[in-house]
Amino acid sequence: MKKYELIAPCHFGLEAVLKKEIDDLGYDISKVEDGRVTFLGDEEAVCRANVFLRTAERILIKVGSFRAETFEELFQGTAGLAWEEYIPRDGKFWIKKAGSVKSKLFSPSDIQSVMKKAMVERLKKVYRQEWFAEDGQSFPVRVFLLKDEVTVGLDTTGESLHKRGYRKMSVQAPIAENLAAALIMLTPWKAHRILVDPFCGSGTFPIEAAMMAANMAPGMNREFSAMEWGHVAGKRIWYDTLEEAREMVDLTVETDIQGFDIDESALAAARENARLAGVDSMIHFQRRGVDMLSHGKKYGFIITNPPYGERLEEADLPSLYTALGERFALLDSWSLYMISSYEHVERDMRRKADKNRKIYNGMMKAYYYQYIGPKPPARPKRPAEESG
Numbered sequence: 001m002k003k004y005e006l007i008a009p010c011h012f013g014l015e016a017v018l019k020k021e022i023d024d025l026g027y028d029i030s031k032v033e034d035g036r037v038t039f040l041g042d043e044e045a046v047c048r049a050n051v052f053l054r055t056a057e058r059i060l061i062k063v064g065s066f067r068a069e070t071f072e073e074l075f076q077g078t079a080g081l082a083w084e085e086y087i088p089r090d091g092k093f094w095i096k097k098a099g100s101v102k103s104k105l106f107s108p109s110d111i112q113s114v115m116k117k118a119m120v121e122r123l124k125k126v127y128r129q130e131w132f133a134e135d136g137q138s139f140p141v142r143v144f145l146l147k148d149e150v151t152v153g154l155d156t157t158g159e160s161l162h163k164r165g166y167r168k169m170s171v172q173a174p175i176a177e178n179l180a181a182a183l184i185m186l187t188p189w190k191a192h193r194i195l196v197d198p199f200c201g202s203g204t205f206p207i208e209a210a211m212m213a214a215n216m217a218p219g220m221n222r223e224f225s226a227m228e229w230g231h232v233a234g235k236r237i238w239y240d241t242l243e244e245a246r247e248m249v250d251l252t253v254e255t256d257i258q259g260f261d262i263d264e265s266a267l268a269a270a271r272e273n274a275r276l277a278g279v280d281s282m283i284h285f286q287r288r289g290v291d292m293l294s295h296g297k298k299y300g301f302i303i304t305n306p307p308y309g310e311r312l313e314e315a316d317l318p319s320l321y322t323a324l325g326e327r328f329a330l331l332d333s334w335s336l337y338m339i340s341s342y343e344h345v346e347r348d349m350r351r352k353a354d355k356n357r358k359i360y361n362g363m364m365k366a367y368y369y370q371y372i373g374p375k376p377p378a379r380p381k382r383p384a385e386e387s388g
């Protein structure tokens with residue numbers, strides 16, 4: 001079996017969550033850097049990482065890395081990589097995205113065109129042909145330069161992994177599915193604990209939580225670009241991976257997951273998305289303003305992203321956050337986790353967070369405010385948990 005170095009980009013600030021996920025899948029991590037985790041795996045790992053990782057953005061096969069301060073060095077470095085190991089004679093290939101940080105070369109379009117030319121030159125020599133029809137399978141390439149070190153990866157994912165396939169109906173400012181999953185994973189919430197999102201919008205937090213509770217792999221209902229690359233991972237491996245994912249699903253698990261929102265159209269989207277994800281039976285959605293937030297039980301979790309000023313008509317953020325603070329104060333023994341870019345969260349909540357963590361929501365700086373409640377008393381273990 002061939003060993004690959006696989007690169008999984010993720011949201012800045014959430015590398016540790018992704019690292020743990022990769023560890024749990026059983027792969028050896030070789031490097032953790034800002035916004036990406038590199039690990040080692042075979043062709044099965046390409047499939048399993050795409051299907052099972054909740055917090056990665058995509059999975060790249062590292063084709064190579066080299067230093068380049070000039071376009072000539074970029075050309076030579078690119079032409080020196082063994083593209084023929086991945087791209088067949090009729091393959092369609094292009095540099096899908098180029099990113100550059102603290103490097104001499106920074107123009108994405110120039111980097112893209114120089115690298116494409118270098119790839120063509122390499123393949124011309126290897127395949128002994130002058131012209132490529134490029135009418136076969138697609139091989140998108142991604143490249144990033146950091147301090148003049150060029151890292152080149154072949155994109156096995158295609159459409160970003162945050163697209164699970166369930167969000168057909170959107171609202172304004174939805175949170176990315178992989179970011180929502182990572183934020184849930186940063187809390188001690190488990191399937192048997194209560195979870196409420198009082199600003200649920202299109203339902204991302206409740207749906208991601210329900211998928212975790214049901215052990216439902218995030219990528220089991222979508223396609224990936226490497227599914228067509230029989231020479232990298234054959235159809236059988238994809239089939240086995242998807243079978244493994246299907247066998248793991250347990251929709252009978254009991255949950256108390258709720259999503260509230262003041263906007264009926266957001267709730268319609270949330271219900272439809274939950275249905276498409278196959279977890280609608282596990283979530284209760286209801287129209288309710290945050291000033292009516294309540295729950296009869298103890299030790300629950302609020303995990304949410306409230307409005308943070310993305311719309312002009314939501315200018316009254318102080319009273320919204322104050323209402324959340326007041327309702328939260330009435331929820332005895334609850335914890336609250338909230339991502340927001342609004343700068344007066346703690347002032348208006350009238351309570352300082354116990355912990356606070358900087359996270360990038362795309363390019364926007366946000367903080368993950370954590371108000372940590374007490375742990376519930378230990379619950380008696382079910383026989384299955386004892387034997388396992």
Ligand SMILES: C[S@@+](CC[C@H](N)C(=O)[O-])C[C@H]1O[C@@H](n2cnc3c(N)ncnc32)[C@H](O)[C@@H]1O
Nearest residue numbers: 174175199200201202204261262263289290307
């Ligand atoms: C940033 S969006 C949440 C997006 C959501 N996480 C998603 O992925 O779609 C904030 C949501 O808060 C809702 N909202 C605004 N004011 C509210 C209020 N007073 N009570 C409850 N929900 C409210 C909006 O309708 C909007 O759907």
